[in-house]
Amino acid sequence: MKFLKQSALFLILSLVFASAALAQDRSEACPASDLPQKVMYITFDDGPKDDTPELLALLEELDVPATFFLVGARVRAFPDHARMIVEAGYPIGYHSMAHSYSYLKEDVRNISADLERFTGLMREVVGEAFETDLFRFPGGSTSYSSYARRYVVEQGYAWFDWNGMTGDTLPNMNAEKIGQYALKTSGSQDVIILLAHEGKRKTRDALVGIVEHYRALGYEFRTLSTDPQERLILERCPANMRLPALDALPE
Ligand SMILES: [Zn+2]
Numbered sequence: 001m002k003f004l005k006q007s008a009l010f011l012i013l014s015l016v017f018a019s020a021a022l023a024q025d026r027s028e029a030c031p032a033s034d035l036p037q038k039v040m041y042i043t044f045d046d047g048p049k050d051d052t053p054e055l056l057a058l059l060e061e062l063d064v065p066a067t068f069f070l071v072g073a074r075v076r077a078f079p080d081h082a083r084m085i086v087e088a089g090y091p092i093g094y095h096s097m098a099h100s101y102s103y104l105k106e107d108v109r110n111i112s113a114d115l116e117r118f119t120g121l122m123r124e125v126v127g128e129a130f131e132t133d134l135f136r137f138p139g140g141s142t143s144y145s146s147y148a149r150r151y152v153v154e155q156g157y158a159w160f161d162w163n164g165m166t167g168d169t170l171p172n173m174n175a176e177k178i179g180q181y182a183l184k185t186s187g188s189q190d191v192i193i194l195l196a197h198e199g200k201r202k203t204r205d206a207l208v209g210i211v212e213h214y215r216a217l218g219y220e221f222r223t224l225s226t227d228p229q230e231r232l233i234l235e236r237c238p239a240n241m242r243l244p245a246l247d248a249l250p251e
Contacts, residue, residue: 036220038220042067045196046198047068051201072097086126104138108151158224160241169197191237
């Protein structure tokens with residue numbers, strides 16, 4: 001028994017050192033030991049909405065950042081709110097022009113055209129300097145073909161699903177249930193990408209408790225990106241995602 005315990009300890013230590021060495025290899029600028037062990041990425045989909053300003057105020061009050069996956073049609077409806085997200089300094093990712101699954105699934109050329117329209121619209125609305133390499137499939141990646149999932153990466157985008165859910169689009173959810181659902185689906189995973197949706201008062205109300213809970217557990221709140229340092233953290237996240245190879249990223 002004692003031997004077994006020692007072997008297990010040895011195995012664990014070897015794995016820790018091996019992964020630390022591997023991580024350091026890939027990015028000398030940031031030793032793995034400096035990276036936070038517990039991280040939550042809060043993501044808001046389907047905006048902007050009429051109450052985006054309330055959400056931004058809440059994030060500021062809670063002192064947590066979020067990543068926004070916007071829909072082009074909503075950007076057209078609330079251009080000021082799209083600009084407010086940019087001004088607040090939060091990253092924006094593509095979440096399609098019209099949230100139409102069928103259109104995007106029909107042909108990867110539709111994804112390509114949609115991406116182009118989205119970027120064009122965002123440049124018109126928030127400024128010519130807009131660019132993003134963050135992508136979220138409407139409805140999540142799993143219902144798209146592996147060809148489509150690969151195609152998005154070949155276009156220079158990183159796509160992200162989630163491994164924690166607020167369940168705020170499910171029927172009969174209130175703030176209390178959303179909070180419970182988020183804690184249940186996220187658990188104590190080291191790296192959590194939490195799915196939430198804009199335009200819901202109950203989600204904002206629940207967010208207060210969710211942030212409080214994970215902050216007390218020592219989680220750091222960060223935003224999604226394809227930077228080398230973020231990659232090292234995201235590698236430990238079990239959510240479905242795909243990041244382009246580092247050398248494939250545009251300069
Ligand atoms: Zn969506």
